Amino acid sequence: SQPTVIMPPLSAGLIADEPPHKKLLVPAPYYLSQLPSEIVFSCLARVPRCYFPAISLVSTTFRRLIASPQIYVERSVIRRTEHVLYVVLRSHATETPRWYTLNLKPFGNDSESTGINHKLVPIPSFPAIPCWGMSIVAAGSDIYVIGGCINNNLVSTVFVIECPSHTCRFLPSMRQARGCAAAGIVDGKLYVIGGCNPLSLNWVEAFDLRTQTWETVTGLYNVEVHEKTIRSFVINDEIYIMDRKNSFVYDPKEGRLETDRLLDSKWSVGSCVIDNKLYTFGSKNKIWVFDPVARVWSRVNGLEDLPNKRDGSRMANHGGKLAILFNNKKGSTEIWYTEIGLEMREGGEIWGTILCSNLVVALNDPSTIVQSLAVTI
Numbered sequence: 001s002q003p004t005v006i007m008p009p010l011s012a013g014l015i016a017d018e019p020p021h022k023k024l025l026v027p028a029p030y031y032l033s034q035l036p037s038e039i040v041f042s043c044l045a046r047v048p049r050c051y052f053p054a055i056s057l058v059s060t061t062f063r064r065l066i067a068s069p070q071i072y073v074e075r076s077v078i079r080r081t082e083h084v085l086y087v088v089l090r091s092h093a094t095e096t097p098r099w100y101t102l103n104l105k106p107f108g109n110d111s112e113s114t115g116i117n118h119k120l121v122p123i124p125s126f127p128a129i130p131c132w133g134m135s136i137v138a139a140g141s142d143i144y145v146i147g148g149c150i151n152n153n154l155v156s157t158v159f160v161i162e163c164p165s166h167t168c169r170f171l172p173s174m175r176q177a178r179g180c181a182a183a184g185i186v187d188g189k190l191y192v193i194g195g196c197n198p199l200s201l202n203w204v205e206a207f208d209l210r211t212q213t214w215e216t217v218t219g220l221y222n223v224e225v226h227e228k229t230i231r232s233f234v235i236n237d238e239i240y241i242m243d244r245k246n247s248f249v250y251d252p253k254e255g256r257l258e259t260d261r262l263l264d265s266k267w268s269v270g271s272c273v274i275d276n277k278l279y280t281f282g283s284k285n286k287i288w289v290f291d292p293v294a295r296v297w298s299r300v301n302g303l304e305d306l307p308n309k310r311d312g313s314r315m316a317n318h319g320g321k322l323a324i325l326f327n328n329k330k331g332s333t334e335i336w337y338t339e340i341g342l343e344m345r346e347g348g349e350i351w352g353t354i355l356c357s358n359l360v361v362a363l364n365d366p367s368t369i370v371q372s373l374a375v376t377i
Contacts, residue, residue, distance in 0.1 A: 037061075037065070040061070040062075040065065041065050041068075041070075041071065041074065042074065042078075044062070044065055044066060044071060045071050045074040045075045045078060045080060046078065046080055048082070048104075049082055049084070049377075050103060050104040050105065052066050069162075069164050069165040071164075072141065072164035072165075072377050075377070081376050081377060082319075082376070082377065083318055083319030083374045083375075083376055084101060084102070084163065084374060084375055084376075084377055085101065085102040085316055085318050085323055085372060085373070085374050086099060086100070086101050086102075086123075086138075086143065086163070086372070086373055086374070086375060087099070087100045087101070087102065087120060087314075087325060087369065087371070087372045088100075088129070088136070088369075088370040088371040088372075089335070089363070089367040089368065089369060089370065090131070090132075090367060090368045090370050091363070091365050091366075091367050092365055092366045092367060092368065093364075093365040094365075095131050096128075096131065097128075097129050097130075097131060097370055098122060099122070099123040099126035099129075100120040100121060100122050100123060100361070101120070101121055101123055102118055102119070102120055102121075102318075102323075102337065102360065103118065103119050103120075103121050104117060104118055105117050105118065105119060117356060117358065118337050118339075118356065118358060118360050119360055119361065120335060120337075120360040120361035123166065125166040126161060126166060126168075127145075127159065127161065127168040129145050129148065130147075130148025130149050130150050130155065131148075131149060131150070132148065132149050132179070133147065133148040133149040133154065133178075133179030133180050133195070133228075134146060134147055134148030134149075134179075135147060135148075135178075135180070135181045135182070135183040135192065135195070135232075136371050136373065137183050137184065137185060137190065137373075138373040138374065138375050139185050140375065140376055141162065141163050141164055141375050141376055141377045142160050142161065142162055142163065142375070143160065143161040143163060143373070143375060144158065144159075144160050144161075144171075144183070144190060145158070145159055145160075145161065146158050146174075146178070146181060146183055146190075146192055147174065147177065147178035147179055147181055147192070147195060148178075148179055149179050153177075154177040154178060154179045154195075154196070155177055156173040156174040156175070156176060156177040156178065157170065157173050157174075158170070158171040158172070158173065158174060158207070159171060163375050163377050164377045171207065171212065172207075172212065172213065172214060174192060174202070174205050174207075174214060175202045175205060175214060175216065176196050176200055176202035176203075176205065177196065178192065178194070178195030178196050179195050179196075179228065180194075180195050180227075180228035180229055180230070181193060181194050181195025181196070181229060182194055182195070182229040182232035182239060182241040182250075183232060183239075184232055184233065184234035184239040185209070185234065186234060186237050186238075186239065186252050186253075187237065187252070187253075188208065188209050188210055189206045189207060189208055189209065189252070190206065190207040190209060191204065191205075191206050191217070191239060191250070191252055192204070192205050192206075192207070193225075193229070193232075193239065193241065193250060194225055194226075194227065194228070194229050194241075194243075195227070195228060195229065196227065197227065198225060198227060201216065201218075202216050203220065204216070204217035204218075204220055205217065206252070217252075217255070219255050220250075220255070220257050224246075224259075225241065225243055225246075225248060225257075226243035226244050226245065226246075228243070228244070229241055229242060229243045230242045230243060230244065230269055231267075231269055231271060233271070233272070233273045233278065234273070235273055235276050235277075235278065235292055236276055236292060236293075237251075237252070237253065238250065238251050238252075238292075239252070240260075240263065240278065242263075242267055242269070246259055246261075246264060247259070247260045247261075247263035247264050247267055248260060249263075262290075262295060262297075263278075263290065265297065266280060266282065266288045266290070266297050267280050267290070268280045268281050268282075270309065270312075270313045270314050270315050270324075271315055272315040272316050272317050272322070273317060274317045274320060274322065274342065275320070276292070276293075277289050277290060277291055277292070277350075278290040278292070279300070279315060279322060280315070281309050281313060281315070282299070284308050284309075285303060285304070285305075285306040285307065285308050285309065286299060286300075286303075287299070287300040287303055287306070287322070287340075287352065288300065289350055294348075298349070298350065300342070300350050300351070300352045301349060301350065301351045301352070302351040302352050302353060303340070303352045303354065305354060306338065306340075306352075306354060307326070307328065307336070307338065307357065309324070309326050312326070312327060312368060312369055313325065313326035313327075313369070314326075314369045314371065314372045315372070316372040316373055316374055317374055318339065318374050319374065320342070321339050321340060321341055321342065321355065322339070322340040322341075322342060322352065323337070323338075323339055323340075323372065323374070324337070324338040324339075324340070325337055325360075325369050325372050326338070326369070327366075327369075331366050332366065333362055333363045333364065333365060333366055333367070334359055334361070334362050334363075335359070335360055335361045335362075335363070335367070335369065336357065336358065336359055336360065337356075337357070337358060337359075337360040338354060338356070338357040339354075339355045339356050339357075340352045340353065340354055340355065341353045341355050
């Protein structure tokens, strides 16, 4: 018999028909910082703002680009703007107003464990404002601060805060010093109403945003508006005004100011405008909405779990959502935030959904929520 021959196993290299293995070439990593600066700038402009603080720590180049006002110009061009909520709190201890912004926490470690995903952050670079009586209006990415009381004297100064750059510039002063005036922007003009002696010849003034000049609006002397107003909003190119007793509607185009008794029935200080409808607090956890076209108040449904509000709570239109800031109890140093999504259903009913509700800042002293408003940057 033939002897059995045992062959050693063949390696891949000994098989003639099998080609040798090719070495896989891995390209060297290409870092964002190695790209041309204009490409890096365009990439950063597409990143949500909540990541900016973390990105600015990566390098001095990133920090410089993030801090540039031009990044917000680019965000506007590519339609990546965001609605940012700004808040003014006044400490009971110092009576000094201070600016804050509501930041969304970008990384979810804390929010997953505690349910907290928003935080009120102070803005030390924002300018000081009068201790009381100033009127504050948002337009685009700007915030206008009008009049107020400094050292027990009313002032006529007006300045605008440019939120993307956190810079401030003064506008020409009003002809009349004012405190607690109503204000609103209609057709490119900033209207300022009251906040002074009703017999003043400059009771209503209008600032043309294009020509940067003031003009006196005449013909509105015989109205019974209190010297100090409490709240004002623009709805459908009309300025809605609340004083201590009554509500009024001013139509700048017609030069007409009229009392609105229907508004008086439910309108409270804590209120805002969303989609040309006025939202306001009712008793306990109720929220009401006023339709100025249908001339009717109705309750926002679906908010049975909304925390009970206290006096001093404030509302704002945060990109179409209802943003509420409040103290959960009297004398508390904690400020809480609730965000509500709104939906109009069949039959015109408006329903709300609580999207989040959490503590956003714990202060050293109790504070008054003076104002909350959103800008687009």
